[in-house]
Each structure stands twice: as structure tokens, then as C-alpha cells.
Amino acid sequence: MADGNVSRDAVVIERSFDAPPDLIWQMWTEPEHFKAWYGPDGATVPVAKMDVRVGGSRLVCMEMDTPGGPVQMWFAGEYREVVENERLVYTESASDENGNVLPPPDMGMPDGHPATTQVAVELQDLDGRTKMVMTHSGIPADSPGAAGWAMALSKLAARVEAQGIR
Amino acid sequence: MTFVIDEDRLSETFAALASSTRRAILARLAEGEANVNELAEPFDLTLPAISKHIKVLQRAGLVVRGQRAQYRPCALDPARLEEISAWAEQYRPVWEARFDQMDGYLMQLRSQRKTGEHDG
Numbered sequence: 001m002a003d004g005n006v007s008r009d010a011v012v013i014e015r016s017f018d019a020p021p022d023l024i025w026q027m028w029t030e031p032e033h034f035k036a037w038y039g040p041d042g043a044t045v046p047v048a049k050m051d052v053r054v055g056g057s058r059l060v061c062m063e064m065d066t067p068g069g070p071v072q073m074w075f076a077g078e079y080r081e082v083v084e085n086e087r088l089v090y091t092e093s094a095s096d097e098n099g100n101v102l103p104p105p106d107m108g109m110p111d112g113h114p115a116t117t118q119v120a121v122e123l124q125d126l127d128g129r130t131k132m133v134m135t136h137s138g139i140p141a142d143s144p145g146a147a148g149w150a151m152a153l154s155k156l157a158a159r160v161e162a163q164g165i166r
Numbered sequence: 167m168t169f170v171i172d173e174d175r176l177s178e179t180f181a182a183l184a185s186s187t188r189r190a191i192l193a194r195l196a197e198g199e200a201n202v203n204e205l206a207e208p209f210d211l212t213l214p215a216i217s218k219h220i221k222v223l224q225r226a227g228l229v230v231r232g233q234r235a236q237y238r239p240c241a242l243d244p245a246r247l248e249e250i251s252a253w254a255e256q257y258r259p260v261w262e263a264r265f266d267q268m269d270g271y272l273m274q275l276r277s278q279r280k281t282g283e284h285d286g
Contacts, residue, residue, distance in 0.1 A: 011257050011258045011261060013261050013262065013265065015256065015265050017268070017269060017272060018272070018273075019272045020278070023272065023275075024268075027268055027271075027272075033271070036267075037264055037265075037267040037270075037271045038264055038267075038273045039264075039269040040260055040263040040264055040267070066178060068225075071181060074283065132265075134261060134262065134265075136257055163195075
């Protein structure tokens with residue numbers, strides 16, 4: 001269905017770190033380490049629960065200051081692939097604090113961007129250093145609702161442009 | 167520190183989108199501008215409740231309200247929509263910032279290991 005249609009809908013970042021793969025693996029899979037780097041400036045990660053095995057669940061809370069006061073955002077997901085020190089794949093969806101994914105809308109639009117996204121991390125040992133490739137992509141092609149939010153929004157934007165609003 | 171701005175804007179926008187009612191309002195506005203009464207029609211919600219949703223969408227930059235007459239019609243702001251439809255690129259600076267932090271944290275860990283328990 002949406003096979004091969006995710007390229008525009010993904011961010012790929014390649015980085016090298018001056019640390020061995022097992023340490024980078026811990027950065028992603030041990031809450032204490034994960035919390036230390038995952039919140040960009042201004043955001044903290046008060047909660048990170050990680051059951052790192054295929055089918056295991058994860059729950060992460062990010063808290064950020066906004067003009068209207070602190071806002072907490074919860075993200076739940078599931079581990080899809082776990083190959084220690086080499087490859088980690090998990091999904092992520094906006095959720096409530098108990099990990100219940102926000103329900104799909106009952107009308108109007110397909111699943112919104114808190115729709116499911118997927119994060120894949122690949123680690124490669126370069127003589128004690130690590131090459132890491134992180135791919136954050138739109139909802140995986142095999143998931144229900146794959147047609148997705150991004151597509152609906154581009155349609156919406158196109159329609160708006162066609163109407164010449166603004 | 168542009169990524170800070172991006173992160174805030176993005177989180178605000180995503181927070182605004184995390185509601186099926188608000189997404190349905192956006193879908194309705196994609197068909198043309200509408201006032202609060204018209205927007206309230208398909209919902210089992212009071213006008214003040216709808217107004218609240220619209221305010222959230224306005225704060226997130228997704229909806230603008232005209233000054234025309236007393237109706238003050240709502241319309242989509244396509245600029246923000248385009249930004250959001252390219253959400254992946256919006257995320258890039260966020261991830262870059264995270265990995266900068268990971269780098270810094272790794273260095274911190276390494277110097278802690280070198281100096282043992284000494285915490286300067």
C-alpha cells in the first residue's frame with residue numbers, strides 16, 4: 001500500500017562517536033543514560049521505561065516549558081528489532097501516561113502525527129569508535145493506517161493552496 | 167540555538183494536533199473558511215468548547231481568524247501545514263541537538279571514569 005512511499009517522510013542522520021558500540025547501545029537502552037541526552041535544550045525526560053526485547057514496550061515522557069507552562073508529552077512504543085550493540089528498532093506513538101496510545105480520530109482525518117513513527121538505530125564498530133545511522137521514519141508500511149497523517153496533510157495543504165487562501 | 171525554537175514550535179503544534187476534534191476542525195477548514203457556529207455544527211459540543219479548540223489551533227499557528235465583520239471567520243494557515251507535512255525535516259535539528267548532547271554526555275562519562283570517583 002504505502003510501500004516505498006516513506007522517503008520524504010523520514011530523517012536519516014549518520015554520526016560517529018568516540019565510544020565503542022556497546023556504550024552507544026547503552027545510551028539508547030538504559031533509562032539512566034537515555035534520559036541524560038534525549039531531551040534537547042529546554043526539555044527534560046522525567047520518565048523512561050524500557051523493556052528492551054522484541055515485543056517489549058517502552059514509555060517515555062518529555063517535559064518542556066512552553067509559554068503556557070510546562071507541558072508533558074508521553075510516547076509509547078514497542079521494540080521491533082533488538083540485536084545487541086548492532087541494531088535497534090522501535091515504534092513511537094503519542095500516548096497518555098499509562099502508555100495508552102491516543103485513540104484514532106473518529107472523524108475527519110486519518111491518524112494524526114502523533115501517529116506511529118519508527119526509529120531505527122544501526123551501530124557499526126570502527127576500531128573502538130562507532131558509526132551510528134539513525135532513521136526516523138513515518139508510520140511503517142505494514143502498520144494499520146499507513147496512509148497516514150503526512151499524506152493527509154499534504155493533500156490538505158494542496159487543497160488550501162489551490163483555493164488560494166493567503 | 168534555532169533548534170530550541172523548532173522544538174517548542176513543533177511540540178506546540180503536535181500538542182494541538184493531538185485531538186480528533188481539532189483535526190476534524192482542520193479538515194473542515196480545508197474546504198473553506200468558516201465561523202465558530204459553522205465549525206460547531208457537526209459536534210456535540212458547546213460554542214465555548216469549540217472556541218477553546220480554535221484558540222489552541224490559533225496558538226499553534228494552524229488557524230488564523232479574520233477581522234471581517236462580527237463573524238471573524240477562521241481559516242487554515244497553510245504555511246504551518248506545509249511545515250508539518252514535512253515533519254521529518256523538522257525533526258532533523260531536534261535529533262542533531264540530541265546527538266550533540268549524547269556526544270557531550272559520553273565525554274563527561276569518560277572523564278568521570280578517568281578521574282574515578284573524583285567529582286571536581
